[in-house]
Amino acid sequence: MTAAALDAAHDGLRAAGIDFVSGLPDGWQRPLHERVELDPDIRYVPVCNEGVGFSICSGAWLGGKKPALIMENSGIRVASEYIARISLGTGVPVTLLCSYRGDVGETEHWGIPHGIVAEPLLQALRIKYLIVRHVEDLAKSIVRAKRIAEAQLHPAAVLVSGDCVWED
């Protein structure tokens, strides 16, 4: 993750009023987990499974927090069971900040399935999402995703592409 992308993601979380983050670090967003963990205004809860992270974020929202779940897009698959049960069934807003592995430009073969599944799965879960391919769009996209999550009482997602994470 470039220094600019790291700053933009952190700035976006703070500007959105996110005060509770759960997640499972991946290769792209690992520095963001490290940054958020040290932020005194954000309660950071690491998990070993994105589904558990989504449940924890949902419980935190019921207690008045503004939660975000930070994960690789493969984590959307893992969390989908709990997103469906909790958010489709109950209506709980959690902002999802996901690395977009498998987007155009992907260099790792194992990232391809993540890219194939991510968008259709978000659509099946009725989750609106923004794809960010330019670092200057990242902070405001997080703010916008959190806004609509709260307005619709349902998750919204930001998919952060490799174009944003790596220097060419």
Added chain:
Amino acid sequence: MALDRYEWLGRLAGRIPDDALVMSTYIGAVSFEWAHHTEEHHRSAHLGQMGNVIGLALGLALALPHRKVVCLDGDGSVLMELGQLVAMGEQQPGNLVVFVVDNGVYESIGWSSRGRRPTATAGQVDLAAIAAGCGVPYTVDVTAEEELDAEMDLAFSRDVCSFINVRTRPGHSHVRPRRTDGIEDKYRFVRYVERLEGIWITGVPPQDIALMKGRDR
């Protein structure tokens, strides 16, 4: 001798501190019996489903560390997502007490002449031992009537993250089912927490806040 779930839940309902919050299951026998015993008091969130009840309770406990949070879950649900116990053991919020109604069967799916479908706790699995292995500070597997009141009193008299597995007999009471869905249950609970804590949980659009500030001037 395993315990009677309905009778135990009634005793638990009588011990819940007035200012505590409860994360319970959404549907099924535990939810219906808990709602019956508590007259559907809004301090109980009937929002947990298979595999997410402890996760929801953990998030709630971390969000409101000054507030006792009680979780009511079943063995089949805990078994579906054991990763919740890992997070509970890592975070160890002192205000969280998890009670598991462990009857060793999938009660709410019904049964046939061959009996009820067993969960893994009917075999060798010991949920309290798993929770202890995950780092939960206090865990206990309650099998006897005389232990149960003492464990409940202990749980509510101190701030120690606790996992209390209660072995109960399979079998239903015949209380009426709940009729509300997750949306109504959520609003009931959220509005209760908002009043209790003096906070807003559901959002207000920025333009509405600006409008109200304008009117105040």
